[in-house]
Amino acid sequence: MLRWHIEAKPLQLRYTWKISRNSSDIKTNLFIRVADRKHVGIGEAAPNIRYNETAENLTEQFDNLIDHGLELIRSLEDLQILLSLYPPANAIRFAIESAYIHYICQQKGLSVGDFLGINIPASVATSFSLPIMNPETVADFIKTNHLNRFASIKVKVNEEEGLDLIKQVAGVCHRPLIIDANEAWTDPEKLLVFLEKLKQYNIAFVEQPMPASSTDEYVHLHKHSPYNLFADESVTNQIEVEVLKKQFHGVNMKLMKAGGYLNGLRILEQAKAAGLKTMVGCMVETSLGIWSAMQLCEGVYQADLDGFLILKEEPFGIVQELGGRLYMS
Structure with missing residues (x-):
């Protein structure tokens, strides 16, 4: 019988992580471990309050799966059935599925790429995300942290300070800027005015500027936005590509929202088949979660994997960043 274990780890951040809807100085992630007497697999869950996920309720969901036979599974097919009968939140589902796949790979001497039947990139260029901060401090922040080594910079913005923040970033950063509003705008016309004011800057694309529920508004934006629009909060564990392609030009797949490697691959494949650009993103995660996301980055348009x-203090050290590129240790 397999032994399963869950552990919560508080992760102190180097600075306040602020986006349009909340801010934090510490994150508590969960780590799932599955083992027999010889082999072990570990997976990570990064709870996201946007989807009503907390360390506490994800732990309860894990315990419920234990009560319903998680320790008795003998195959990935068994695990998929159990997870469909007692569906947990996506983040803990990913941690459980990835832990089991990592366990199987160790048991059989396979790489994750071999198991999934995909090519794994030797390295991945990542953007670096700036949280919302006082615009007057951002220039020093970029210089002190040598952020021009990254191929692109993602700027978290809100409606109130977004333009000032972008102006300050552009003054010291010569890289393309990704604008990430995390659903901050509610009025599409005000948003279009904001986007028009960005034309003097080197903007790569804009990520999820309005709530995921703003279906008709996104159709309007898709027709009039001067920049490509990427879906983030609009992409969870299911996507309706025929709807999304009328609203967005690309999708940001995050394994913590997809709920597993297998579903993450499916989302990327569906998006590509529909002519949407693809992006692999992350939450605030350790290098374990980032390592997992890197497995799916072959051929994607953009990677945003700077969460670690x-x-x-990063506890695993299995991904290294050098010159804005990520390498698996």
Whole structure:
């Protein structure tokens, strides 16, 4: 019988992580471990309050799966059935599925790429995300942290200070800027005015500027936005590509929202088949979660996998960043 274990780890951040809807100085992630007497697999869950996930309720969901036979599974097919009968939140589902796949790979001497039947990139260029901060401090922040080594910079913005923040970033950063509003705008016309004011800057694309529920508004934006629009909060564990392609030009797949490697691959494949650009993103995660996301980055348009770089103490050390590129250790 397999032994399963869950552990919560508080992760102190190097600075306050602020986006349009909340801010934090510490994150508590969960780590799932599955083992027999010889082999072990570990997976990570990064709870996201946007989807009503907390360390406490994800732990309860894990315990419920234990009560319903998680320790008795003998195959990935068994696990998929159990997870469909007692569906947990996506983040803990990913941690459980990835832990089991990592366990199987160790048991059989396979790489994750071999198991999934995909090519794994030798390295991945990542953007670096700036949290919302006082615009007057951002220039020093970029210089002090040598952020021009990254191929692109993602700027978290809100409606109130977004333009000032972008102006300050553009003054010291010569890289393309990704604008990430995390659903901050509610009025599409005000948003279009904001986007028009960005034309003097080197903007790569804009990520999820309005709530995921703003279906008709996104159709309007898709027709009139001067920049490509990427879906983030609009992409969870299911996507309706025929709807999304009328609203967005690309999708940001995050394994913590997809709920597993297998579903993450499916989302990327569906998006590509529909002519949407693909992006692999992350939450605030350790290098374990980032390592997992890197497995799916072959051929994607953009990778945003800097979540481990904002941790004060990164516990695994299995991904290294050099010159804005990520390498698996």
